[in-house]
Amino acid sequence: MEKKIFFFLFLAILFFSCKEQKTLYKVGFSQAMSDDKWRESMNNSIYDAALLNNKIDLNYLDANNKIEKQINQIEQFLKDSIDLLIVSPIKQEALTPIVQKVIDKNIPVILLDRKTSDENYTSYIGANNIYVGKLAAKIIINELIRNPGKYSDKIKINVLEIKGSVGSSPANERSIGFKEVINNPTFKKHINLLKPITGDWNARSIEIPFRKLIRSGKKVDYVFVHNDRMAYAAWQIAKEFNIHEEINFIGVDGLNTKYGGIDLVKRGVLKSSILYPNGGEEAIILAEKI
Numbered sequence: 001m002e003k004k005i006f007f008f009l010f011l012a013i014l015f016f017s018c019k020e021q022k023t024l025y026k027v028g029f030s031q032a033m034s035d036d037k038w039r040e041s042m043n044n045s046i047y048d049a050a051l052l053n054n055k056i057d058l059n060y061l062d063a064n065n066k067i068e069k070q071i072n073q074i075e076q077f078l079k080d081s082i083d084l085l086i087v088s089p090i091k092q093e094a095l096t097p098i099v100q101k102v103i104d105k106n107i108p109v110i111l112l113d114r115k116t117s118d119e120n121y122t123s124y125i126g127a128n129n130i131y132v133g134k135l136a137a138k139i140i141i142n143e144l145i146r147n148p149g150k151y152s153d154k155i156k157i158n159v160l161e162i163k164g165s166v167g168s169s170p171a172n173e174r175s176i177g178f179k180e181v182i183n184n185p186t187f188k189k190h191i192n193l194l195k196p197i198t199g200d201w202n203a204r205s206i207e208i209p210f211r212k213l214i215r216s217g218k219k220v221d222y223v224f225v226h227n228d229r230m231a232y233a234a235w236q237i238a239k240e241f242n243i244h245e246e247i248n249f250i251g252v253d254g255l256n257t258k259y260g261g262i263d264l265v266k267r268g269v270l271k272s273s274i275l276y277p278n279g280g281e282e283a284i285i286l287a288e289k290i
Contacts, residue, residue, distance in 0.1 A: 024054075024055065024056070025287075025288075026080070027050070027056050027085075027086060028061070028077035029046060029059065029087075029283075030063060030074050031063065032088040033062065033064055033065040034062050035065070035202070036201070037260060038227070038228075038229075043060075044280070045281045046058070046284055047060075047280075049281040049285065056284060056287060056288060059077065059080065061073040065090060065200075066090075067091055067095070070087075070095065071095070074099075078101070083108075084109075085099075085107060086109075086112055086283050087109065087110075088114050089111065089114045089116055089169075092117040092167055092169050096116040099116050099121060103120055103122075108122040110124070110125060110283055110290075111124045111125070111126070112124075112126065113126045113278070113279060114126070114169045123286060125286065126170075127276050127277060127279075129174045129177065130173045130176055131177060132170075133173065133175060133176060133177025133179075133180070133181075133224075134177040134178065136177075136178055136274060139272055140191075140222045141181065141184070143221075144187050151190040156190055157190060157191055157222065158218070158222070159182065159222045159224070160196065160213070161175065161178060161194075161197075162196065162197045162206055162224070162234060164201045165198070165200040171226055174252070178224055194218065197213070201227055202230070203229050203230055206225075207233060207237060214238065220247050222248045223249050225250065225251050227251060228253045228260065230251075231251030232259065232269060232270075235249050235269050235270070249271055250273075251272075253274075254275035261275075
């Protein structure tokens with residue numbers, strides 16, 4: 001009798017153990033680059049969320065801002081039989097075919113922060129970059145509204161846009177939103193929009209063209225910069241020429257770290273920094289749901 005009870009208990013425990021086993025899903029994360037605080041923040045968020053999720057096995061690869069490397073890494077993920085791909089594409093057009101290849105294999109794809117050139121993906125997580133651009137423009141427009149007699153057809157507010165890398169969806173969309181508001185007919189006659197400077201999200205990429213602009217003697221009142229890192233670099237250059245207090249810098253990211261956007265606003269370096277969440281934790285939550 002005791003042996004039978006023990007046997008049934010053993011079967012019950014075995015059955016319970018089998019029921020408790022959970023499927024582990026292999027998720028590949030292809031990061032565009034990790035050479036700045038905002039990307040580090042994204043990586044930390046996605047790592048922490050994956051660590052706390054006992055259903056997901058996260059596989060991370062960093063493309064170091066090299067398109068061919070990112071394409072090859074995604075190919076490697078396919079060979080490794082991932083169940084889902086999270087990718088932050090370096091460039092829209094260049095990454096569209098490989099993302100399409102993943103979709104064609106019935107593997108879900110979550111685009112994080114950046115998009116491809118079509119809408120053939122499972123989901124996108126990221127802020128509304130067109131609205132980011134509009135918000136930056138509204139900050140400048142408010143200057144005109146607050147000072148109705150300060151500017152005229154002859155005395156205009158001089159505005160410069162410093163963009164992120166060509167071909168990346170955040171840079172394209174922020175610029176679209178910015179121009180849409182800045183070119184409002186009601187205010188356009190009071191605004192002189194200077195020829196934009198294009199960087200690659202890194203501080204050093206804007207140093208030469210911004211110095212050249214300042215040396216040309218052109219007056220600059222407001223600068224909308226597509227991220228805080230380039231904005232801080234532009235402010236440092238303006239300080240070299242002792243005109244940093246004459247220019248209002250608007251950045252994007254709003255990190256609460258040393259020399260992050262919030263810190264730079266507190267220090268008086270930036271006029272404002274537009275918050276841009278990284279979406280790392282949300283990507284893991286959505287991956288599990290998918």
